[in-house]
Amino acid sequence: MPPSDATTLDTLETPALVLDASRLDRNLARLAARMAEQGVALRPHMKTAKSIDVASRAFPNGPGPITVSTLAEAEYFAGHGYRDMTYAVGVSPHMAARAMRLRQAGIDIKVLLDTREQAAILGEAGRAAGVTPSAFIEIDCDGHRGGLLVTGPNLLGVAAALDAAGVTLAGVLTHAGESYALHTPEALEAAAENERAVAVEAAQRLRAAGYECPVVSVGSTPTAHFAKALDGVTEMRAGVYMFFDLVMHGVGVCTTDDLALSVLATVIGKRPEKGWIMVDAGWMALSRDRGTAAQRVDQGYGIVCDLDGRPYPDLIVAHASQEHGTLVIRSGSSQALPDLPVGAKVRIMPNHACATGAQHERYHVVFGPARAIAAEWPRMRGW
């Protein structure tokens, strides 16, 4: 929808979530081109954007395949014409039943699991709903979270349990979550190759045992951008690549010029004797995410930029309370605190786009470098 009145970054009330759609489009095109070159389907993860308008930028020719992190997302995107989706969180009994209601409505939703119990629960939910469920077996490629080890006994066991429960095996799915902790091209390339190799090996084990395993799904934003070859992989999942953020910048996947998301804030006070500038964006607007704290450069709660998105040298949000952010010059820097009067506006680049986005109801869309708010795009939330 259009904004309620003619607004620009200069007049927008703060705090507010700003999305530079020029950068969004560039980021979308970058990974789409990369996957087209590799001949691998891209299944964008909607957990970051949670917005039909952002999805429409990724799929200008109409709905395509998507990944979702909640069934509320699945239902929301189904309501906007998306029919091919993977719910990439281990399925619970409740969510199995709810996903089957989507299948009853003609939505091709695939779920994720890594236990025999889930296979049985899902089969039962399918029978109760009169539909055939489809599930990915989750593979653990790097010890990050859930999933089965490719060499363990459970892989074939879960496949057999799916078969016994009347569930279609969609394929194998893995996520190189540990790639977020890396920061050199060599390590990222190796993580991508490991993710690929483990997923393909899992598929081969299943196929050798007689199971059709049509899809080999991998993905994380770092590995999607650093994979040199994707032989045997059929699809790539990634989400935060649409917006990027300071964590991804610290990993080395993007530059700060690629960051599409920022939080607009207003100066509400100063403590010159302490070297502090107070703004009206605290953790409620920025999120509590401190993902850069473990990286080589700790960005506090974010990098502070002018209204055109140019960082003030070494100015970061060092502290955040609920509705207050404290801007300081980064420790060790000789830069001077900029002279920002009460009422001045800044844009803050966040650590983690998924977390910061979730604190807001809507995107205020600019096509940078223009400052005019071209649109307001609502975000969905909940489970």
Place this chain on the structure above:
Amino acid sequence: MPPSDATTLDTLETPALVLDASRLDRNLARLAARMAEQGVALRPHMKTAKSIDVASRAFPNGPGPITVSTLAEAEYFAGHGYRDMTYAVGVSPHMAARAMRLRQAGIDIKVLLDTREQAAILGEAGRAAGVTPSAFIEIDCDGHRGGLLVTGPNLLGVAAALDAAGVTLAGVLTHAGESYALHTPEALEAAAENERAVAVEAAQRLRAAGYECPVVSVGSTPTAHFAKALDGVTEMRAGVYMFFDLVMHGVGVCTTDDLALSVLATVIGKRPEKGWIMVDAGWMALSRDRGTAAQRVDQGYGIVCDLDGRPYPDLIVAHASQEHGTLVIRSGSSQALPDLPVGAKVRIMPNHACATGAQHERYHVVFGPARAIAAEWPRMRGW
């Protein structure tokens, strides 16, 4: 409103925010009784609950004085009959104009400031709206955030600027934010006495200079509960005391039996070889707040309890991704991982009630120890 159908904690979909209204009522009564004894008015901060239904438990006889952290809260509570409110975040030009629209509508909203610039901006906003603004001068009692030093030259300067701008001086306001970092009764009592003494001294300086300074407003949940005397103070502000949380438990203000808020979650996987249980509550449901990380006992992303709210010994949420939480036995403990099958439900006590609550659309209300969902109370959000 009543829940959509007859639901209990056993059948509620997860993740979900659960509020034990028995504990809420007990926490509300505890501080109300304490302030009544001291003869000090209580002005609860609605930034934690953001709910008219919770406010109604605090004010069973009709709307009373409240504190708000956003003008969206002010407008929401004004729409529900609340007329006496303090907006306790330094006022920006936009928010000055918006607050004046509330005064035009007959709402007695007081704002907060600590600069001459804000005084001039507020005066101008009042004149433009045809109303007389009312403002507190923010006092810094412990170096935590904004505010003026009681001994500095700016206190009388800002008072003079308010006078010149045609703004009513409501009084002085301070917040002992550093009390969150304490954990002994002696230190907390000293912080409360310091907060009181600084606020009263500021009021006395203003009165000695000829300014009427009717209200002396102090408050933080720790100091509200540890103040031994409040001579000269006229009102107390506190918010998180309604729910309490693990940070407040670490400070020593409450026991875990006082925690009214929890997140209901379902087991979605296990990694016995790693000592992990996976649940469907990640940081989207729990928030990214790691407030206990700096305390003596780090609770991870929360303490894991059974459906009746009894903690499993030493079981915490050690890691959280967007929609996954990883339960582990606390490092150094000899406890065994409980046998929780896929589909089992747990309740997670959060680090920070303000941050965790903000991740949710509504409270599912129980009157513990009953498991029935007695009501659903919506939360408001935004700015």
